Amino acid sequence: MTLFAIGISMAIVCSVIGDFLIKQGSQELNEVDIKSFGGIWGLLNPLKLFPFMRQSGIFHNWKLILGIVVLSGHFGGYLLSMRTAPVVTVVPLMASTYIIDAILAKIILHERVTWQRWVGVGVVVAGVSSLVGVSGISIK
Amino acid sequence: MVKKSNQSENDNQSENPLGEKARKTGRIPRERLKPFLISLAIVVISSSAADILLKYSMSGNRAPKVHSPWGIPYAVVEALSIPWLDIAIVLMIIQFITFAHTLRIGPLSLVVPVRGAATYIATTLLAMIFLHEKVSLERWGSILIILLGVVIIGFTGQGKKS
Numbered sequence: 175m176t177l178f179a180i181g182i183s184m185a186i187v188c189s190v191i192g193d194f195l196i197k198q199g200s201q202e203l204n205e206v207d208i209k210s211f212g213g214i215w216g217l218l219n220p221l222k223l224f225p226f227m228r229q230s231g232i233f234h235n236w237k238l239i240l241g242i243v244v245l246s247g248h249f250g251g252y253l254l255s256m257r258t259a260p261v262v263t264v265v266p267l268m269a270s271t272y273i274i275d276a277i278l279a280k281i282i283l284h285e286r287v288t289w290q291r292w293v294g295v296g297v298v299v300a301g302v303s304s305l306v307g308v309s310g311i312s313i314k
Numbered sequence: 315m316v317k318k319s320n321q322s323e324n325d326n327q328s329e330n331p332l333g334e335k336a337r338k339t340g341r342i343p344r345e346r347l348k349p350f351l352i353s354l355a356i357v358v359i360s361s362s363a364a365d366i367l368l369k370y371s372m373s374g375n376r377a378p379k380v381h382s383p384w385g386i387p388y389a390v391v392e393a394l395s396i397p398w399l400d401i402a403i404v405l406m407i408i409q410f411i412t413f414a415h416t417l418r419i420g421p422l423s424l425v426v427p428v429r430g431a432a433t434y435i436a437t438t439l440l441a442m443i444f445l446h447e448k449v450s451l452e453r454w455g456s457i458l459i460i461l462l463g464v465v466i467i468g469f470t471g472q473g474k475k476s
Contacts, residue, residue: 193417193426200418217408227411238414272427279423286340287423291470295423298431298463305434305456 178258182267184251189271190278192245197283199237206230266303273299340470346419353416357429360409362436366444367402428467431460 206229211222232238255264272295279285342350371377371393378392379385393399416425435457441447 193422196414197417197422200414203414203418217411220404223404223407230411232411232414242410269430272430275426276423279421283422285421285423287421288340288470291340291423291467294463294466294468294470295427296463297466298427298460301431301456301459301461301463302434304459305453 178255181251181254181256181258182264185248185255185264185268186251186271186274188244188248188251189268190274192241192248193271193275194278194282195237195241195244199235199239199241202231202235202237204229204231265306266299269299269302340421340423342420342424350416350419353412353419354425354428354432356412357409357416358432358436360405360412361429361433362440364402364405364409365433365437366440367398367405369441369445371396371398371402424467424470428464431464431467434460435464 206226208217208226211217211226212219216222217226227233252264252268255267276287276292276295280287376396376398378389413425413429416429438449438453438457442449
């Protein structure tokens with residue numbers, strides 16, 4: 175129970191913080207014309223992908239880099255909670271990050287979140303919970 | 315209270331005017347709707363495709379075997395020699411870059427739930443097509459509920475004509 179609590183808390187907290195860091199870091203990226211790299215398909219080529227990342231300033235953006243590190247913490251917590259609890263418990267709890275993200279986006283980033291969006295987020299969380307509930311029969 | 319809110323709004327002025335506009339209105343600026351939708355589609359497709367390729371490259375005899383903790387580095391090297399896994403890693407990098415780009419244009423409260431929900435749907439469809447996994451009627455029902463949620467959130471994100 176303790177391991178599960180540690181794992182799921184780590185997964186949820188790191189997911190929310192990681193999303194916020196990437197959001198903040200993305201505001202400071204350079205505008206790069208993707209056409210000069212052969213369009214989006216050109217990015218499948220690592221020889222074009224890395225110059226694109228360098229030009230957009232990803233390697234010097236500490237918020238984005240920290241965001242990736244924090245999201246790897248989310249992955250570790252997710253794996254730990256998956257080891258200690260069934261998928262049917264873990265995934266709906268992870269869907270709660272959509273609600274936490276929306277609440278914190280309103281409080282911290284002062285985003286305008288309409289009531290229709292709250293309804294939409296609630297419907298998605300209900301759908302994810304029922305999807306896992308249905309899948310749980312075959313997972314067990 | 316209102317004064318405090320206005321002050322913190324000024325503190326949050328970013329270097330990205332379109333991102334600032336999206337934050338204040340809670341919507342995607344109309345002039346950036348097309349690139350936003352393309353980026354979001356790439357995020358969802360690359361994320362789902364990476365999941366399917368990870369599953370494929372780690373199942374059956376393809377997955378490297380680990381017998382002791384000392385074998386982990388060898389297993390990692392062996393895993394990296396699987397071409398499908400290499401493509402999955404490139405797709406994950408692309409997913410990360412386009413996710414950052416999508417967040418640059420749109421509000422966090424819109425992008426995160428839509429990305430998550432659409433990825434659940436796309437992964438189920440790809441697993442059905444490429445991995446031949448069976449999808450029950452009940453699961454399709456749940457997917458429809460998620461789709462309804464995405465549509466509701468999507469409607470709240472459309473910018474109005476000025």
